[in-house]
Amino acid sequence: MDGYAAPQFADIETYLDSQLKKSLLRFITCGSVDDGKSTLIGRLLYESKMIFDDQLASLKNESKKFGTQGEEIDFALLVDGLAAEREQGITIDVAYRFFSTDRRKFIVADTPGHEQYTRNMATGASTADLAIVMIDARKGVLTQTRRHSFIVSLLGIRHVVLCINKMDLVDYDQATYDKILAEYRTFASDFGFDSIQAIPVSALAGDNVVTNSERTPWYDGPPLMEYLDTVEIRSDIRDKAFRMPVQWVNRPNLDFRGFAGQVVSGSIRPGERVRALPSGKASTVSRIVTMDGDLDVAVEGQSVTLTLADEIDISRGDVLCADQDPAEVSDQFQATMLWMSDSAMLPGRSYVMKMGARECQMQVTEERYRIDVNTRAHEAAKTLGLNEIGVVNIALDREVAFDPYNDNRRMGGFIVIDRMTNETVGLGLINFALRRASNIHRQSLDVSKELRASMKAQKPVILWFTGLSGAGKSTVANIVEKRLAAMGKHTYTLDGDNVRHGLNNDLGFTDADRVENIRRVGEVSKLMIDAGLIVLVSFISPFRAERRIVRQMVEEGEFWEVFVDAPLDVAESRDVKGLYKKARAGEIKNFTGIDSPYEPPLEPEIHLETDKLSPDEAAEVVIQRLTEAGLLSQ
Known part of the structure; x- marks a missing residue:
């Protein structure tokens, strides 16, 4: 143990020079909650003489405060800095610590074990060279152990130290150790790890952490500190x-x-x-x-x-x-994605991809499959939930330079950001560019949107009628179209029910299907705008994000959001189809306003309160606003 004390130098310059010449190893500790990760790191800091006397005294006092008896030290308190972590005895955030030995410098990330904070674990793993996977000897391999090991392998870490901890609580039983090791090796056999070094330890008692323990005479491998000091991590x-x-x-x-x-x-x-x-x-x-x-x-x-x-x-x-070996360039990829938000990933919804210094809009165009972290089976799925991993196709609004993640971790990884909340909701690893991305090119056309519109003597615009079922969207849109037709305008109405009989007859009413429903209608509306038409779209379209996506498909001023607003009780009283009655009886699932949310527009171009206006009066408001804006004159 004394061999790991900080060496003495004649002057500070000599010491700093020696530090610069040391190699650096970045590693993480991961595993299930309360497996002893923070305690192990605290023990490493203590044994490597990286704690000052005043810190040690404070640590002893804190240990007594949190229930440690006698002179024993709760080493986890060195790392669990947040009050919430200390009170619960768990790690919430990623805690980075530095320590060194005579041979090497270390940066260790203590990552949380709780399933809720898997995103933090992935953050810590993204820059690590080695992973210490902790397993409580009493509990064995758990689902979170499997999930963390899978994420470690996905993120390109090829060296694993399997610390089977709390051996003191199973009387240092070799059979328990052998059983856990065999189960883990079987589970991780196809993860592509270059090495799995198993070590039986007691982080609290210090067994096999710095020196070999007499309590495990059956273990003939290196102690943890020696292994970390000598393992070769070749970076190519x-x-x-x-x-x-x-x-x-x-x-x-x-x-x-x-x-x-x-x-x-x-x-x-x-x-x-x-x-x-x-x-x-x-x-x-x-x-x-x-x-x-x-x-x-x-x-x-x-x-x-x-x-x-x-x-x-x-x-x-x-x-x-x-120049002679450039990266690839594409705007469509297949990627492996870890979802890190309570709100499910929805194909068709617009997110922000951040890849290095580049930010661009991203849509998941198809979920290929979801991966079961226990069996690694490929399961059919349309969405990804919190902590789920899947393989997806994505499309960007511009081309980006990349290398596949397995070839270059720094050039193939990205994060996904929610455009509404600015929250990081996922991380992705690019597998390869989709071949069709390089085969499909936009065809230049000589007849422009402006020429088509001038031939019709009108300005193209999308009138997007949104609101609850029964609010009066279709009724008002129908009257508006008749008045426009009487004025000689060229129009077309896309109604929610009508479109679901044809173009979208394969979609249901889940959140994912609703997003795809609006995406398709938005693309059709964009084509009609290009044709120079005034397009009236009557859809519940409950999510602001999807309405915003359609707005961004067209030029500024070409999308008018018309909020057809009626209180729920008024809309329900107009329930000529009996849909609300069926929804309240549980016969219809995911019905907007009952068991599925509606997000009203925040700043619509036109707000129609149809509990106060008749359909004809509401239609007149729309025509008047379009006239005032100069959209009906050319």
């Missing part, structure tokens, strides 16, 4: 082709223009050719600029500014690549 990222996502276009004056970012793989030298993606323009590197002066070479992990010999258009989010 420097052997890969040069990649540098551009974080910032550095333009301090008219005489200097450079592109700043971090080299995520490979290396680059002045005089070498690079290609900017997705544009495909190429140039030669003139200088590699840093605060400490120019470099002869920049390698993986260094943040630099590159200047180029040619003036080419490069923006934040573009990627500079080796």
Whole structure:
């Protein structure tokens, strides 16, 4: 144990120089809740002499406060910094800690074990080289153990230390250890791990943490600290082709223009050719600029500014690549996705993808399958719920440069952000570009939307009537269309019930089907706008996000949201189809206003309160507003 004390140096410069020459190992601890992850890290910090005397005294006092007897220390308190964590005895957030030995430096992420915080575990795993998977010897392999191990394998970690903890509570029984190890190896046999080092430990008592324990004479492997100190984690990222996502276009004056970012793989030298993606323009590197002066070479992990010999258009989010070995470019992918939100992932809904410095709009176009974390069976599914993993097809609103995640972790990973809440709701790993993305190109047409509209002497617009069933959407839309027709305008009405008899007859009324229903109608409406028509759309369309998607499909001013507003009791009193009665009786599921939510517009272009206006009066309001806006004159 004394061999891991901080060495003594004659001066601080010598000490700092020795630290710089040490290799760095990033690792995480993961597993189910209360498996002892925080206690193990606290023990490692204590044994590596990374705790000051005043911290140790405070820790002893805190340990007594939280129930530890005598002089014993609750090592978990070193890591569980949040009050909520200490009170519950669990880890909620990801806690990063640094420690070092004579041989190596370490950054460890203590990740939460509770299922609710799986997203935090994935965050910690995304930058790790090795994972310590903790298992309570009394409980064995649990579902969360399997889920965390699966996520570890997905995120490209290839070295696992299986710490079978709390051996003191099973009397250091070898049979218990062997049984758990055999079950885990069978479960993880096809995860692609390069190594699985199993160690029986008691984090609380210190058995096999720093030195081999006399209580486990049947174990002849290394203690945990020795293994972490000596395990070889070979990173081949420097052997890969040069990649540098551009974080910032550095333009301090008219005489200097450079592109700043971090080299995520490979290396680059002045005089070498690079290609900017997705544009495909190429140039030669003139200088590699840093605060400490120019470099002869920049390698993986260094943040630099590159200047180029040619003036080419490069923006934040573009990627500079080796000219002869560039990244791929596409706007459609197959990806493996971990969903991290209580709100389900819905195909067709618009999200934000953040990939490096690039942000773009993203839709899941198809869920291929969901993966059962226990059996790894592929299950048919239309959505992904909290902590579920699936393989999906995605489409972006622009092309991005990428490498498959298995080839380059820094170039193939992304996060998914909810556009309404700005919450991170998922993470994804790109598997490959869809072939049709490179085979399908937009055809240029000579007859434009403007020409088609001028031939009809009108301005094309979508009138999107939204509201509860029975609010009067179809009735008002029908009257509006008749008045427009009488004025000689070219129109078409898309009604919810009518469309479900044809185009959308394969869709039900789940949230996922409702999203797809609106997406298809939005695409059809966009085509009709291109034809120069005034399109009247009468759909409940309960979700703001989907109505916003359609608005963004067309140009500004071409989407008018008409909120046909009636209180629920009024809408229900007009229930000529008997739908509300059936919904309240439980005969119709997912009925808007009863057991499925309706999100009213926040700032509609037209607000019609149909409990106060007759259908004819409401239609007159619409015609008047369109006339005032100049949409009915050409």
